Amino acid sequence: MDTYFLMQVINGLSVGMVYALIAIGFTLIFGVLNVVNFAHGEMYTIGAFAGLVCINLLGWPLAFVILVALVVGGLAGIGLERLAFKPFRRFQDEASLKSRAMREATLLSSLAVSIIIKELIQHFFGAEMQTIPAQYLLNEPIQLGSISLSTGQFLILGSSIVMLGGLQYILYRTRIGLSIRAISNNPLGAKYVGLSVDKTIIATFAVGSMLGGAAGIMVGLYYGAIFPTMGFAPSIKAFVAMVMGGLSSIPGAVICALILGVCEALATDFMTQGWSDMVAYSFLILTLIFFPQGIFGARRERV
Numbered sequence: 001m002d003t004y005f006l007m008q009v010i011n012g013l014s015v016g017m018v019y020a021l022i023a024i025g026f027t028l029i030f031g032v033l034n035v036v037n038f039a040h041g042e043m044y045t046i047g048a049f050a051g052l053v054c055i056n057l058l059g060w061p062l063a064f065v066i067l068v069a070l071v072v073g074g075l076a077g078i079g080l081e082r083l084a085f086k087p088f089r090r091f092q093d094e095a096s097l098k099s100r101a102m103r104e105a106t107l108l109s110s111l112a113v114s115i116i117i118k119e120l121i122q123h124f125f126g127a128e129m130q131t132i133p134a135q136y137l138l139n140e141p142i143q144l145g146s147i148s149l150s151t152g153q154f155l156i157l158g159s160s161i162v163m164l165g166g167l168q169y170i171l172y173r174t175r176i177g178l179s180i181r182a183i184s185n186n187p188l189g190a191k192y193v194g195l196s197v198d199k200t201i202i203a204t205f206a207v208g209s210m211l212g213g214a215a216g217i218m219v220g221l222y223y224g225a226i227f228p229t230m231g232f233a234p235s236i237k238a239f240v241a242m243v244m245g246g247l248s249s250i251p252g253a254v255i256c257a258l259i260l261g262v263c264e265a266l267a268t269d270f271m272t273q274g275w276s277d278m279v280a281y282s283f284l285i286l287t288l289i290f291f292p293q294g295i296f297g298a299r300r301e302r303v
Contacts, residue, residue, distance in 0.1 A: 003146045008265045014153045016261020017160035021215040022238035023253040025208025031184035031248040032204045035106045039114035041235025047073040047213020048220040073213015077205035084109040121228040129227045138221045152222030176203045240284045246294025
């Protein structure tokens with residue numbers, strides 16, 4: 001295989017893993033609440049800025065920086081749920097849960113919170129890019145035969161695989177994971193058998209936002225820059241991956257995120273970086289036309 005082609009595929013896989021971590025948060029929340037969380041991209045940004053604070057003010061080691069981004073991302077997700085989603089879940093009857101008006105209200109409230117978070121970050125940190133100190137950057141070259149990779153790519157690929165494995169364990173081997181799957185399939189049925197819908201939804205936001213926060217700081221450490229609107233573009237790509245995967249299928253979202261990342265990396269051979277973003281939008285249009293249920297939506301188990 002051509003060396004350059006192989007490197008582009010690896011680059012695409014590392015980018016696709018970032019999309020996958022964000023897409024999982026979208027998918028988990030959609031699976032449980034049947035709504036799109038438009039503020040999820042801001043969890044990515046909050047995780048990145050939490051890591052930046054640990055670096056600039058506290059000088060903590062890299063492992064602690066990533067751990068703090070995980071924790072802060074999870075806490076931010078809980079706060080988001082309390083602020084933007086909880087007020088619209090006062091009524092738990094079947095008609096309210098299926099109400100289109102409630103879904104639209106939560107969608108708009110998440111969009112409003114997204115704008116508020118961006119404005120607050122700009123107020124405290126400024127709108128300009130924040131640079132990561134050189135000693136924290138993860139761009140040291142690693143030579144594997146004829147292939148040259150970077151430490152950042154290894155971190156993103158390795159930690160993403162670990163987090164995806166941990167998520168699978170939580171979903172299939174723990175009580176809270178089984179509750180998430182049960183509520184995703186039948187929220188009223190899960191409530192009638194005694195599961196705590198409220199606690200499960202909080203846990204869903206926390207888990208999804210933790211993955212987003214970790215993705216944000218890892219990308220910041222890899223590219224060396226963090227800014228208040230950095231969550232917008234990757235969250236759009238992750239949303240496309242979720243739609244391609246079938247909205248509530250985590251394996252589908254991960255596979256489609258990887259496909260999207262690799263195709264974007266290969267597309268840079270034929271078009272500039274900005275135009276390569278059209279790959280995601282093209283995939284979205286083709287999916288909606290030919291696979292309205294998503295590529296994996298009809299064949300895979302929800303969550």
